Amino acid sequence: MPTPLPTGPLVTRDGISAQLRAAGVRTGVTLLVHSSLSSLGWVCGGAVAVVQGILGALGRLGTLVVPTQTGDLSDPELWGQPAVPEEWWETIRATMPAYDPRLTPSRGVGVIPETVRRWPGALRSAHPQTSFAALGPRAAEITEGHATDCRLGERSPLARLERLGARVLLLGAGYDACTSFHLAEYRTPSPLVEVGRPAPGGGWEVVTEVSITSDGFAELGHDFERDRPVVRGTVGAAETRLFPVADAVAYAEKWLPLHRPRELWALHGRE
Template structure:
């Protein structure tokens, strides 16, 4: 079988940076980016080109922020993709390496965040499962102080981004990836859950946390976009959306109790 031709459009650093500027990305702003490299088309230089284009659009005074989650540092009893045998659980818990912001890879958020994480000068927050990485003059302010018992709440980079007037860029990603909605879960009635993970000093620990769940975030995003100003456009072949973190959080605070009510009972998965 012949190799199929590459599918476009052809995306370069310059064309992508210009499209981001046309969308409204402004020099000097702080931008939280959720992304899908494959949605853009044929990117000359891959994820490195995308990061360079984002930094070109933001300029030297801008700060680029990405989620660098590491959900594999979690309780193997809850794994489903794929599951592991129950007789392995205790051995995995005992052997799982602790989180190290310098070397623990990100997982499930795409290759662009992993590229930002490893970029010279990038800083990463301290939470072992829901960290963020940042590049730019406000990076330390944003990622510093991420509490180990606050995945995506008031003591996380999301709250700092809200305070700083940051905006979200969905670059080929859907609203199900919009972490800003999770900050609202901390401000409405939400259940608590016991979260198991490797402890910083070795061994295994369980912390009580607000239960975060992206269920129905697509619907939430649809309504948010209908009712609030969201800049929409294209970057390469990707759909792109741009909006303030604060707007997304405030809308979700009103939407979630009406459309996705959740109890306050504590739940405890196996630990």
């Protein structure tokens, strides 16, 4: 049987730029992008064309920011996708390579962020599990100083993006991927957890962090979109949503204490 032809739509670099402008992206802005390449259709040039298209819409004065998280640099006792045998845990902790912003690939955030991470001139923040990469004139300002004991809080790129008036673009991604909501978790009563990871000098370290979870973010996003201005559009076959980081954080700060049950925190009391 011959391989069936792709159904499209056919998406090009220039088409992405034009459709992003039509969806509200303005030249010169700072844009935090959460994305799904497969949602776009058949992209001529793949993830590289998508990044070129976004940069084209932003222009030379704009800055592109993406999450480049590395959740696999964590305690194997907590792994589930897939789990590993208990007798492996201590060996994994002793031998896991430490985070290196130049070498460690992102995981679980898609091929577009990984493409940005490897782009010439890209800068990446220092947190070993929740880093961000950025391209553009504000890249250093956004990525520098990411505290290694502050995943997504006041000493992370998220807080800088909020202060800079950055916008979030959900490009075929849902609100469950919206990292801006996590900044609100740091500003509402949240439990602390012990987080294990490979230490920079070798071996294993444990740091105390704010507990974070994206559970409930889809419902939070639904209510946010109902109550606050969100610009909706289309790029290829993907739906887009565009809104300020500050709006998302402010709304989540009020929403989370009212809607997130205490039992949920109990489930995430250890990460």
